[in-house]
Amino acid sequence: MSDDFTRFTGTSTYLTSEALESAVNCALALEKPLLVRGEPGTGKTLLAEALAAGMDLELIRWGVKSSTRAQDGLYVYDTVQRLYDSRFGDKDVNDVSAYIKLGPMGQAFSRDGRVVLLIDEIDKADIEFPNDLLNELDRMRFWVDETQQEVAAKVRPIVIITSNAEKELPDAFLRRCVFHFIDFPSQDLMKRIVAVHHPRIEETLVDQAIETFYELRSMKRIRKHPSTSELIDWIAVLKRAGVADVRLDKNLPFLGTLLKKEQDLVAFADQLAGGRRWRS
Amino acid sequence: MFLPLIYALRERGVKVGTQEAVSLADAMSRGLHESSLDGFYYVARSLLIHRVEDYDDFDLAFGKVFRGIEVEAKQLKDELLEWLKDAKEREHELSEEELAMLERFDKDELERMFNELLDEQTERHDGGNKWIGTGGTSPFGHSGAARQGIRVGGPGGNKSAIKSADARLYKPYRSDLSLDVRQMQVALRKLRAFTRDGVQEELAIEETIDATASNGGELEIVTRPPRRSNTRVVLMMDVGGSMDPWALLMSRLFSAAHKSTHFRELRTYYFHNCVYGQVYKTERFDDPVRVQDVLSDCGPHFKLIMVGDALMAPYELLSPGGSITYGDETRMEGIMWLMTLQKHFHRSVWLNPEPTRFWNGNTIEHIRQVFPMFPLTLEGLGEGVDELLRPGRG
Structure with missing residues (x-):
C-alpha cells in the first residue's frame, strides 16, 4: 500500500460496510469518480460529506436538476452583466475574465488543494448529461473559450456521483467510474440508526415498528417503498401520540407517514383485506 | 487470477472490457485487495460491475471461478504460518480457549494437519467442524463461529467472499429484458423536434x-x-388480461416515455383490449375520459402511440357493442373507434409486444390494416419512431 494514499474507514456518525470502504478506497487510489447508487434514504449524499469530514477536505456540491447542463458545472459567461457594465463605463469591460463565473466543477479544478466534488443526483438531468461530462472528468481540465484560458486541476479532486436507482446511465460513462450500490440497511443496522435519532424510546415499540416497516417494504404491490427517513418520522409520530404497540393490520396508525402514494394505500388495503395471513 | 473471472463475466453477458481489466490490474498492483479473497471480491465488483442489475451475475461468475479453495490454499498456508509466528506476541488478544488451543497444537503439528486437510478435501465446504472452508467450527478456515478458530486470509469482516457470492443477495435486481429503459429513451429521443416559441x-x-x-x-x-422540443405525444396502453405477461415491458416503456425530457407534452391513457367510447387515465380504469374529449383536446399534430397485443375475441373488435366492459353506450364497433383515432392524428403507430410470428389469423390482422404496426422491440420501436416522423399529411 503506497504511503501517499489515505484510507477511508467511515466516521463516528457515518457507518460504512467493508464493501463501501473498498469501493471508496479504489476510487481514491485509482483517482476515478465513485458512482454511488441506491434507494433514496440510504445515505448516498452523506457519504460525500463523511468523506470530506473524515479526510478534512473542502466539499464542493453540485446539485443536479432537470434543467442542469454540463456547461453549468464548468463556467457561465455572464453576458448580461457585461452588457450592463458597458453602459456606465465604471468597470473594465475589456476584462472578459471578470465575467466568467466558475461552476462547481470549475471551482473544484481551480482549488490549490484536494477537494471532494459531489455531483448529486446525476440521473435527474437530461439523458445525455453524463456523456457531456466524460472529457472533463477524465482529463480534469477544460478550456474557457471567452478568455482562451484553460482551467486545469492542480490536484485531482475526489469525485462522488450519486444516482437514484431509477434511470440508466450511459455505458461510456459507467466504464470510467468505480461503482457501488448501497444496500438498504439491515434490520440490525436500522435499529442502530433509529437509536441515533430516538435515543430515549421504549425498545419494544422500536422493535415492533421496525418489524412492521420491513414487512411493509416487502409487500410486492407497493411501488414507492418507505425509506429510512420515513421510518424515523413514523416512530416520532407514534411516540408523540403515545402508541404503545404496533403490528401490521389494516388499521396501522399513521400509515400516511409511511405510504405517500394513493395507489400504494389502496394496494395496502387490498392486500390486508384479501384474506392474507395477517387477518387472524 | 483475475482473467478467468473476466471471461466468466463475459460468458454471462456482462459487458466487461479492457478498460475494466486494466483498472483491476492497477488496483491489484497497488495492493488494494490486501491480498485476500474478501478484498478481491469487493475491489473486483466495484471496478468490473457498473450496475446493480449485474451484481448477481458477478456473484455467479465469482463463485464459479473461485469455488475451489485450493486456488488460494498455498497463499493461505503462508498466512497461517505467519499468524502462528506472531501469535505469541499477541497473547493478550487471545481468549483463554484460544490460548489453550495454541498449547494443544504445536506449530509443526498444525502445519501437518492443515496440509492433510487440504489433501483430503476435494470439494468446498460450508459449516461443519472438520474441513477447511467457511463458516464452520474447525480451527481452520474463515469466519467461523468457534472462538478458537484461526482465521485464514482476509482482513476482518464477517463474511467470506465465496459466501457473499453464494448468498446471491442481488438476485432481485437482475434484468434479463430485451429492452431497458435507457434503450427506449434513446429510441424515443428521435421524436424531438426543436422550435422556439413560448416565453x-x-x-x-x-x-x-x-x-x-x-x-x-x-x-x-x-x-x-428558448429552443425546446415541440413534440406532443398521446400514449394509449392496453392493460390487463392478455397483456399481463408484458406488464414489466409496458412499465418500462411508460417510464421511458415519462422520464423523457424531449416531449413538450405527453398524455397517457389506458384501455382494455380495444378502445370504445372512453379511455382511462389510470391503470385501474377509474378515471374515464371520453374519446371525443381526448380528440378535441389533442390536435392532429399530436403523435399517437398505441401499445397493445391487439388480441381479443373477434366480436370485441367487429360487433357493435362488443365492449366487455360496461358503460359503453355508443354501440359503435371497436374497429370503428380505432379508425376514428387513426384518422384524427396525422401520424400514429401501434406497438405490439406479441412476437411477429403470431400476427396472422387473429384480430391483429384487422388492426394492422388500421394502424402501421411494429413489434415492441428495439428495432420495432426505432421503425415506429421513423413512421411517426414521416412528413405528416394534411
Whole structure:
C-alpha cells in the first residue's frame, strides 16, 4: 500500500460496510469518480460529506436538476452583466475574465488543494448529461473559450456521483467510474440508526415498528417503498401520540407517514383485506 | 487470477472490457485487495460491475471461478504460518480457549494437519467442524463461529467472499429484458423536434449587439424563447388480461416515455383490449375520459402511440357493442373507434409486444390494416419512431 494514499474507514456518525470502504478506497487510489447508487434514504449524499469530514477536505456540491447542463458545472459567461457594465463605463469591460463565473466543477479544478466534488443526483438531468461530462472528468481540465484560458486541476479532486436507482446511465460513462450500490440497511443496522435519532424510546415499540416497516417494504404491490427517513418520522409520530404497540393490520396508525402514494394505500388495503395471513 | 473471472463475466453477458481489466490490474498492483479473497471480491465488483442489475451475475461468475479453495490454499498456508509466528506476541488478544488451543497444537503439528486437510478435501465446504472452508467450527478456515478458530486470509469482516457470492443477495435486481429503459429513451429521443416559441426568457446575444449598435450604444436587450422540443405525444396502453405477461415491458416503456425530457407534452391513457367510447387515465380504469374529449383536446399534430397485443375475441373488435366492459353506450364497433383515432392524428403507430410470428389469423390482422404496426422491440420501436416522423399529411 503506497504511503501517499489515505484510507477511508467511515466516521463516528457515518457507518460504512467493508464493501463501501473498498469501493471508496479504489476510487481514491485509482483517482476515478465513485458512482454511488441506491434507494433514496440510504445515505448516498452523506457519504460525500463523511468523506470530506473524515479526510478534512473542502466539499464542493453540485446539485443536479432537470434543467442542469454540463456547461453549468464548468463556467457561465455572464453576458448580461457585461452588457450592463458597458453602459456606465465604471468597470473594465475589456476584462472578459471578470465575467466568467466558475461552476462547481470549475471551482473544484481551480482549488490549490484536494477537494471532494459531489455531483448529486446525476440521473435527474437530461439523458445525455453524463456523456457531456466524460472529457472533463477524465482529463480534469477544460478550456474557457471567452478568455482562451484553460482551467486545469492542480490536484485531482475526489469525485462522488450519486444516482437514484431509477434511470440508466450511459455505458461510456459507467466504464470510467468505480461503482457501488448501497444496500438498504439491515434490520440490525436500522435499529442502530433509529437509536441515533430516538435515543430515549421504549425498545419494544422500536422493535415492533421496525418489524412492521420491513414487512411493509416487502409487500410486492407497493411501488414507492418507505425509506429510512420515513421510518424515523413514523416512530416520532407514534411516540408523540403515545402508541404503545404496533403490528401490521389494516388499521396501522399513521400509515400516511409511511405510504405517500394513493395507489400504494389502496394496494395496502387490498392486500390486508384479501384474506392474507395477517387477518387472524 | 483475475482473467478467468473476466471471461466468466463475459460468458454471462456482462459487458466487461479492457478498460475494466486494466483498472483491476492497477488496483491489484497497488495492493488494494490486501491480498485476500474478501478484498478481491469487493475491489473486483466495484471496478468490473457498473450496475446493480449485474451484481448477481458477478456473484455467479465469482463463485464459479473461485469455488475451489485450493486456488488460494498455498497463499493461505503462508498466512497461517505467519499468524502462528506472531501469535505469541499477541497473547493478550487471545481468549483463554484460544490460548489453550495454541498449547494443544504445536506449530509443526498444525502445519501437518492443515496440509492433510487440504489433501483430503476435494470439494468446498460450508459449516461443519472438520474441513477447511467457511463458516464452520474447525480451527481452520474463515469466519467461523468457534472462538478458537484461526482465521485464514482476509482482513476482518464477517463474511467470506465465496459466501457473499453464494448468498446471491442481488438476485432481485437482475434484468434479463430485451429492452431497458435507457434503450427506449434513446429510441424515443428521435421524436424531438426543436422550435422556439413560448416565453421570451433567453438572451439573444447577436441580436442584442446589433440592436445596441443601431441604438447609438444605448443598451437594447433582445430576448427570445428558448429552443425546446415541440413534440406532443398521446400514449394509449392496453392493460390487463392478455397483456399481463408484458406488464414489466409496458412499465418500462411508460417510464421511458415519462422520464423523457424531449416531449413538450405527453398524455397517457389506458384501455382494455380495444378502445370504445372512453379511455382511462389510470391503470385501474377509474378515471374515464371520453374519446371525443381526448380528440378535441389533442390536435392532429399530436403523435399517437398505441401499445397493445391487439388480441381479443373477434366480436370485441367487429360487433357493435362488443365492449366487455360496461358503460359503453355508443354501440359503435371497436374497429370503428380505432379508425376514428387513426384518422384524427396525422401520424400514429401501434406497438405490439406479441412476437411477429403470431400476427396472422387473429384480430391483429384487422388492426394492422388500421394502424402501421411494429413489434415492441428495439428495432420495432426505432421503425415506429421513423413512421411517426414521416412528413405528416394534411
